[in-house]
Amino acid sequence: MENSAIFLLQSLAAIHLTMTLFMYLVAVVIILIYPLYLYLTKPLNRIKRHGDLGYFFGTPELAGKHRDQQIERLKRIRMKGDLPPVYPNGWYCIAESPQLAPKQILPVVVFGEQLSLIRSEDGSAHLIDSYCPHLGANFNVGGRVVDNNCVQCPFHGWVFSAESGSCTRIPYNDGTIPEQARVTVWPVVERNKHIYVWFDADGSAPEWEIPVIEDILNGQWTYKGRTEHEVACHVQEIPENGADIAHLGYLHLAGAPVGNDVIRIDLSDRFPSITHQWDGNWNPSTKDKHMSKMHLEQVMKFHGFEIPLSSSKLDAIQIGPGIVHMHLDFGNLGKGIVLHHVTPEEPLFQRARFVMYSNLPRWFAKFFMLSEANQFERDVYVWSNKRYVKNPLLVKNDGPIGKHRRWYSQFYSDSSPRLLPDGSLSNRAKSALEW
Ligand code: FES
Numbered sequence: 503m504e505n506s507a508i509f510l511l512q513s514l515a516a517i518h519l520t521m522t523l524f525m526y527l528v529a530v531v532i533i534l535i536y537p538l539y540l541y542l543t544k545p546l547n548r549i550k551r552h553g554d555l556g557y558f559f560g561t562p563e564l565a566g567k568h569r570d571q572q573i574e575r576l577k578r579i580r581m582k583g584d585l586p587p588v589y590p591n592g593w594y595c596i597a598e599s600p601q602l603a604p605k606q607i608l609p610v611v612v613f614g615e616q617l618s619l620i621r622s623e624d625g626s627a628h629l630i631d632s633y634c635p636h637l638g639a640n641f642n643v644g645g646r647v648v649d650n651n652c653v654q655c656p657f658h659g660w661v662f663s664a665e666s667g668s669c670t671r672i673p674y675n676d677g678t679i680p681e682q683a684r685v686t687v688w689p690v691v692e693r694n695k696h697i698y699v700w701f702d703a704d705g706s707a708p709e710w711e712i713p714v715i716e717d718i719l720n721g722q723w724t725y726k727g728r729t730e731h732e733v734a735c736h737v738q739e740i741p742e743n744g745a746d747i748a749h750l751g752y753l754h755l756a757g758a759p760v761g762n763d764v765i766r767i768d769l770s771d772r773f774p775s776i777t778h779q780w781d782g783n784w785n786p787s788t789k790d791k792h793m794s795k796m797h798l799e800q801v802m803k804f805h806g807f808e809i810p811l812s813s814s815k816l817d818a819i820q821i822g823p824g825i826v827h828m829h830l831d832f833g834n835l836g837k838g839i840v841l842h843h844v845t846p847e848e849p850l851f852q853r854a855r856f857v858m859y860s861n862l863p864r865w866f867a868k869f870f871m872l873s874e875a876n877q878f879e880r881d882v883y884v885w886s887n888k889r890y891v892k893n894p895l896l897v898k899n900d901g902p903i904g905k906h907r908r909w910y911s912q913f914y915s916d917s918s919p920r921l922l923p924d925g926s927l928s929n930r931a932k933s934a935l936e937w
């Protein structure tokens with residue numbers, strides 16, 4: 503009797519101990535796995551500023567102010583080449599819609615101009631020159647959105663309509679409002695949860711529209727992350743990459759594990775353990791002359807064996823000089839789009855924004871965006887240091903680079919601003935509504 507009581511107590515103690523250990527184990531697993539789960543499912547927001555990528559000053563690397571000074575020096579001694587005009591005609595992305603809240607003024611730099619992007623109280627977006635015609639204050643610094651869609655200057659309180667550009671109120675003036683009291687308005691459109699400005703060097707109205715992506719607007723495809731890169735090159739260099747087929751099997755051959763830094767990637771290793779195998783072609787659209795298509799098939803291999811879920815077929819539709827809609831199809835896993843935008847902020851300074859909307863699993867979308875950024879950043883190393891070559895030495899299998907240039911030249915006109923040897927522009931970029 504006594505023995506069985508002891509046995510029972512021992513059994514209960516053992517069960518209690520096992521349960522406690524099990525609970526601890528579950529807690530440890532949750533603590534370890536939960537952050538990983540959060541990381542994998544949180545949309546990517548990868549931002550690389552000018553100087554983060556693409557500059558190398560030998561070993562040991564420069565740091566702090568020395569690095570900044572050397573980047574300035576590189577800019578001075580950079581050989582630019584015989585550049586095409588610097589601001590092609592077309593629509594350019596200036597913001598993602600969620601970045602602009604009602605009553606907000608968002609500073610925008612595009613075509614070398616300082617502009618102010620405004621969201622009215624009722625939600626419409628407007629873009630105006632930032633400098634007040636009265637005494638020159640900058641609306642981006644202290645300006646306010648008032649009277650629904652107007653901007654009030656912080657200096658003397660004048661109020662301008664961001665829709666028409668005209669001055670609607672001078673609070674301390676009881677005479678008439680001078681005729682010249684107006685700000686320049688730029689044509690904008692909000693589409694696919696992005697805001698675009700139209701630029702045309704001859705002041706022509708928009709000649710084509712940005713296609714609507716219904717699956718973004720009806721919520722079938724949801725936001726899956728973004729990347730943003732500042733790149734120091736001519737705007738044309740970035741889309742031209744799509745027609746440069748030969749570089750895919752070289753700069754982009756090695757898989758993501760070797761990283762984005764071309765200085766550290768061993769380009770002589772033709773058989774890295776993880777490789778990207780590419781097959782692509784580029785052609786202008788026969789229907790819409792401002793459009794072209796790059797079809798790309800890609801698969802990742804590990805020591806020659808295909809990695810599951812790594813193959814993709816992409817159609818990258820270029821729409822004008824600065825927009826690409828990259829349609830993704832991963833079969834059963836889902837579909838989606840990456841909206842690629844390249845916007846010239848200065849003659850040799852581009853902002854590249856990639857945003858994904860899809861019904862792909864969040865972890866997979868993140869993996870895709872990170873891999874794409876990794877490959878894109880290798881190009882950034884090249885773009886931010888190269889010169890533009892007007893007559894490249896093309897050989898067989900280089901890809902249709904010449905054809906792409908002829909196609910892209912439709913976005914330039916005789917009045918397109920050119921970069922002069924002294925660093926100034928042949929003519930300023932003007933709003934198409936200023937003519
Ligand atoms: S400078 Fe803008 S109101 Fe005077």
Ligand SMILES: [Fe+2]
Binds near residue numbers: 753877
């Ligand atoms: Fe590339």
